[in-house]
Amino acid sequence: MSDEGPPGGSWTFLTSHARVLLALARDPEVRLREVAETCVLTERTVQAIVADLEQEGYLTRVRHGRRNRYHISPGAQFRHPAEAGRDIAGLLSLFADDPPAPRTPRRGPQRA
Known part of the structure; x- marks a missing residue:
């Protein structure tokens, strides 16, 4: 596994540190090998x-x-x-859960 970067671009909004922290928040007993694959x-x-x-x-x-926890x-x-004065709890609450299912576009009433 390599530090390839994201598909389709050379930058992302979250850093590798944030991604690793979020992976550990999602599963405190995860193996670092699995974190590496995910991130x-x-x-x-x-x-x-x-x-x-x-x-x-x-x-x-x-x-x-x-194992580590x-x-x-x-x-x-x-x-x-x-971001001075802000704690990471907000980031954790925003991203720690599984991502929501993708939204499907809502269609208005069909006209005949």
Whole structure:
């Protein structure tokens, strides 16, 4: 697996750090290999991102036997000055659940 980037373009709205954080919020017991597949990153990149997030207080890692469980800190603040004073709880609530089903266009009344 490689850091290929998104299909059809060279940029996305969310960073790799945000994507990894959201994947861990969705499933706190997920294996990092699965996070890498979901986020289209290498496993090594995901490990480095998890280390960054843990070091900055966005998550904690607790060992359960041979597995890790990740606890997200929803009160942690965004780092960029443009989002200063906002915590990540809003981001988590917006994206942590499964994505909604795609909308189908509504048609108005059919005229004969």
